[in-house]
Amino acid sequence: LGERQDRLGRLGLRLGVHVQVAGLGGLHRDGLRQHLHHHVVGRLGVVGDGCALDFDDDTVFDSTTVLRLPRMPRSMIVLGAGVIGVEYASIFAALGLSVTLVDTRDELLPFVDREIAAILRRELLTLGIVFISSDHYASVERIDATPPGVRVTTRNGNVLEADVLL
Numbered sequence: 207l208g209e210r211q212d213r214l215g216r217l218g219l220r221l222g223v224h225v226q227v228a229g230l231g232g233l234h235r236d237g238l239r240q241h242l243h244h245h246v247v248g249r250l251g252v253v254g255d256g257c258a259l260d261f262d263d264d265t266v267f268d269s270t271t272v273l274r275l276p277r278m279p280r281s282m283i284v285l286g287a288g289v290i291g292v293e294y295a296s297i298f299a300a301l302g303l304s305v306t307l308v309d310t311r312d313e314l315l316p317f318v319d320r321e322i323a324a325i326l327r328r329e330l331l332t333l334g335i336v337f338i339s340s341d342h343y344a345s346v347e348r349i350d351a352t353p354p355g356v357r358v359t360t361r362n363g364n365v366l367e368a369d370v371l372l
Contacts, residue, residue: 259346259371262348263276264276264354265348265349265354265355265356265369265370265371266346266348266356266370266371267370267371267372268372269290269294269372272294272370272372275370277353279303279353279368279369279370280303280304280369281303281304281305281306281367281368281369281370282295282298282303282304282305282306282368282369282370282371282372283305283306283308283356283358283366283368283370283371283372284305284306284307284308284371284372285308285343285358285371285372286308286309286310287307287308287309287311287314287315287337287339288309288315289315291307291309291372292307292314292315292326292330294372295307295330295335296329296330296333296335299330299333299334299335300333304334304336304368305333305334305335305336306335306336306337306338306366306368307330307335307336307337307338308338308341308342308343308358308360308364308366309337309338309339309340309341310340310341310342311339311340312339312340313339314326314327314330314337314339338360338364338366340362341360341361341362341364342360342361343358343359343360343361344359344360344361345358345359346358346359346371349367353369354369355367355368355369355370356368356369356370356371358371
């Protein structure tokens with residue numbers, strides 16, 4: 207623990223500091239308002255231009271909690287086709303889930319060699335992954351059913367439904 211505290215200290219972070227999030231503009235600690243310059247958010251993720259996702263661990267998961275799914279879904283929407291999003295999309299598609307991968311960029315992993323990215327995309331398509339590029343989510347809503355699901359509406363007007371969202 208001491209080594210971890212030292213590393214965090216060099217980064218200007220401290221363990222054991224409790225904060226109450228007041229909003230996207232700042233936070234409160236010990237009654238004082240402080241502005242955030244670097245953000246580390248654990249259970250409520252801020253995606254895109256300030257839209258918040260409520261990770262409920264039932265229909266909406268992050269990259270950690272998705273490893274503890276309460277049931278095996280049949281379908282999944284993955285927001286973000288970065289390295290982690292592509293990795294999870296490929297894993298769940300290989301397990302037989304219907305996977306839709308939504309990304310704001312127009313090309314898959316733009317920092318990767320284009321030939322390699324093209325081969326990866328082809329292999330992901332072979333797994334049945336559906337790609338939606340150059341689009342952002344506009345809203346996410348829970349579908350109360352048995353089992354529950356999630357509906358994602360994108361800015362370009364796509365309405366997607368799945369058992370879970372990552």
